[in-house]
Amino acid sequence: MSLTLDDWLARLERQHPVAIELGLDRVAAVAERLGLYARPLAEHVVTVAGTNGKGSTVAMLERLGRAHGLTTASYTSPHLLRYNERLRFDGEPAEDATLVAGFERVEAARLAGEAISLTYFEAGTLAALLAIAEVRPHLAILEVGLGGRLDAVNVIDSDVAVITTIAHDHADFLGDDLDGIGYEKAGILRHGHPAVLGSRELPASVSRRLEELAVADHWLGREFDHCEADSGSWAWQGRTMEGNTYRLDNLPDPGLPLDNAAVALQVLALCGVAPRAEASRQALASVSLPGRLQWKGPWCLDVAHNPHAARYVASRLARRPRPSRRIGLLGVLKDKDAEALIAALAPVVDAWVAVGLSGPRGRSGEELAESLAGCAAEVLKVAASPGEGVAWLAPRLKEGEEVLVCGSFHTVAEALEALESELL
Template identity: 70%
Template sequence: MSATLDDWLVRLESQHPVAIDLGLERVAAVAERLQLTAAPLATRVVTVAGTNGKGSTVAMLERLARAHGLSTASYTSPHLLRYNERLCFDGTPTDDDTLVAAFERVEQARLDGDPISLTYFEAGTLAALVAIADVHPELAILEVGLGGRLDAVNVIDSDIAVVTTIARDHADFLGDDLEGIGFEKAGILRAGRPAVLGSRSLPQSVSTRIDALGVRAHWLGRDFDHTDAALDAEPDDGDEGRWTWAGVDGTGRQRVLVGLPDPGLPLDNAAVALQVLALCDVTPEAGSVRTALASVALPGRLQWLGNWCLDVAHNPHAAAYVASRLARRERPARRIALLGMLADKDAAAVAAALAPVIDAWLPVGLEGARGRDGASLAALLADEGYATLPPAATPTAGVAWLTAQASADDEILVCGSFLTVAEALAALETT
């Protein structure tokens, strides 16, 4: 009996001694056996690194590319509800059979000669690359997992590299020095190939890497940007848009689009996606851009289900963005944060970033080796002086309690981890 996708995922979770083992030697060796580096995966390959904004950038770039007629593949992590979400072709999650076939080929390759041990993420990345290479789309967009320089995705030489933001996260692996983190993220850059930098402030280590490699860099705020409204032009097609994008194409020619709709995701990332598209020898067309931005959807990023808002923000930088978006809304009778965080995350700083827009907190526990229980999170919040409700053992239990106890006038934010949002989303979809 052949193994199912679930069988493979269970097997991969336990086949390597540690869950995260940064380094390219093992994954590069298996990639060579699979001939993944012998020819391009796609007509163009884009890699996206950064602390926050990677998922938003990938989602908008993928949707923009399809709106302009390109075939696409996207690889992201982690997933929310189903592993298949990680690999999409033309916006649709791939099927189990494709993933199983790819895992079988990766397994065969890693055992072809001296066996090579792979982590869950490394095996999943290689399987995604195998499936993408088979399809050979016009645009492949690969989200870097942790860091950049030593991440499995970096085994591929991309045509365009993107760095969104750089902030402190994953300190156990990347440290808490921004210059060092910048060095790791900039490790996805390639000599002589363009890069798009999606933050107005990046560590000097990124610029140093750019200069050393002779990278043609496009900086947010310098070479491309967005504004809240067009000052000297009217939206065409009669569309009442909110913002304007200005950038350059691959020849250096300036491009401007006005009257663009709010995608519900950070405009910095939308501007990055448009800049990358313009570097792919695609002229962004106003109507297609509006269609794409108005229809893009990214589960778990400011996702609204009635009066529930779900966002995977799990570090202070991301939490501050969520707070800024909520601050623009009319203040509800009460806004409650259902917060669940892993033990290695800076819960105090995340809570501080959200505190201006939160009236009460419901701490919930997360299971697993990195999990943090609801009681310890409640104690941390109470020590900071926040109004805290009795903790719940799990996000599911927290959702059940709030569903029964919260007022219809209350607004509920679910955040702190992909695990928190995934479990809460599943619970909400069954109520």
């Protein structure tokens, strides 16, 4: 009997001894067996690494590509509600049958000869790459899962490499040294292929790697940039593949970081597509990304789970008219810096609901409440889960109040499911 997608996901979760094992040897060996190196995945392959901003950059580049007549495929992680969200073709999630067929081929290849063990993420990445190779779109956009140099996505050479930001996160795997983190992210760079750097400041290790590989680098604030206009619109200036300066005016706010929007436009130009004004406006006005400043009535949901991302969320909320009260429904994994995240959000949050997250990396609501109390914050409720927190808060929410749901993909995913049932 053939396995369903849920069967495969359950199987992959338990088949490797650890959830995360960085390194390319095992993945590359299976990729070779699968024939993934026989020809390019797409006409243009873009790899996106960084601490924050990867998902929004992918979403905007994907939308811009489609608005300019390109067929697109994108691979991102993690997902919010359905695994299918990780692989999209022309903006639509992959069908179960596509994913299952990929898992079947990966399983056969890893057992063909000496068995090779793969993690959940590694098997999923190879299955996604197979599906993209079958379609061979104009533009394939691959989001790095963790780090860069040793991440499974890095088995594929890209035509354009993107590094969005570099900040502290995933210390258990990447350490606390920003120069070391930068070295890992810069592992996606390839000799002779252009790089787009979406931060005005990156560790020196990135610059060193650019020089070593003779990479044609395009820096935010140097080769391309953005500026906001008084009208609320913004302008982009960048360079074409030939090095000519290019400018677009009166672009709409996509509701996502403009640094990342500027990156997406610059990548498009380096893929040989000169961004057109009207197509770019249409794309940026219509882009959406679940779990990134996503509004459902008075509820704002964002997956920010480190201080750098939380500061951006706080800056966006600070631009809005202040509600009568803004309540933060917060759930944070044990390996994240809860105190720093709380400090970043505190200026725009008046009171908190602390919720627990399950699993080996989970942090209980009681533990989180202690961190909140240490920051002299008012804790309205301690709940065992995001769903329980939503169920408690929803009927108590008053006119003029807002809720920020934040702290983890897990927090936002569970809250979204609970909100959908509450709003039915």
